[in-house]
Amino acid sequence: MGGKKTKETRQRLEELRATQQRQDRRRKLLITSIGSVIAVAALAALGYGIVQDREAESKPSGDGGNPPWALPANPMPGIKAAGLSTGPMGTADHYHAHLDIFVDSKPVPVAANIGIEQSGAMSALHTHDDRGVIHVEAQTKGDTYTLGQVFKQWGVALSVDQLGALKTGAGKTLTAQVNGKQVGGNPADIVIKAHQQIALVYGKPDPAFRPPATYQFQEGE
CATH class of the missing domain: 1.20.5 (Single alpha-helices involved in coiled-coils or other helix-helix interfaces)
Structure with a gap:
């Protein structure tokens, strides 16, 4: 059991x-x-x-805000938006132009190193310092570059009625001069040429204010 x-x-x-x-x-x-x-x-x-x-x-953001305008943290989206690429400094075409920007008759600095990566690689259209000197140092000869491409790389909006976050209207205008002569149309379409003096003027028109018509380039520029 x-x-x-x-x-x-x-x-x-x-x-x-x-x-x-x-x-x-x-x-x-x-x-x-x-x-x-x-x-x-x-x-x-x-x-x-x-x-x-x-x-x-991969996308540049915003309009750049109000001046002064700094460089974007990542330059590549702007470089690509401008239809450019980076590489060693080119020598096939090598010339310089100068850009002045005035907001309410006061100068706004052009950022250094626009179009240049931290590695040192650069697009054919760039700046090296804050003098406003635009460098064209291209690996191919005969290509055309515009002021709009500079601003695309900078991350600052530029059009017929806008500069960064600054828009025309309410008595404010945006005008462009090349070598002392006012040009119409979209300033972004201005073609960069050797020893050109470009001036962008934003604000209420002041007949007493005249941007420089020439620029003294350094030797070799």
Whole structure:
């Protein structure tokens, strides 16, 4: 009689252990599945974040705000928006122009290193310092460059009625002069030429204010 009860007890214990093992396996499988779902979701979120970052890096943002205008943190979106690329300094074409900007008759500095990466690679159209000297140092000869491409790389809006965040209207105007002569149309379309003096003037017209018609380039420029 006692042997029969002992056998039944052993069978019951074995069944309990088997049940417990099945439950343990199910629990582990569930934990593994949840972990996989979390991992996939995390990777998807990371991938989405990377795509968003790359999209943000590929597009220049905003109008540049109010002056003075600093360089963009990442120059490449503006360089690409200008239809340019970077590389070593070119020598096939090499000439300079000068740009003055005036807001309410006060000069606004042109940023140094427009169109130049931190590595030193540069586009064919760039600045080296804050004198306003625009450098064309291209690897191919005969290409045309415009003032709008300078501003695209700078991250500052330029159009017939806008300079950065400054817009025309309410008595404010935006005019452009080349070598002392006013030019009409969109100033972004001004073609950069050797030893050219360009002036952008924003604000209420002041007949007494005359931007410089010439610029004294340094020797060799």
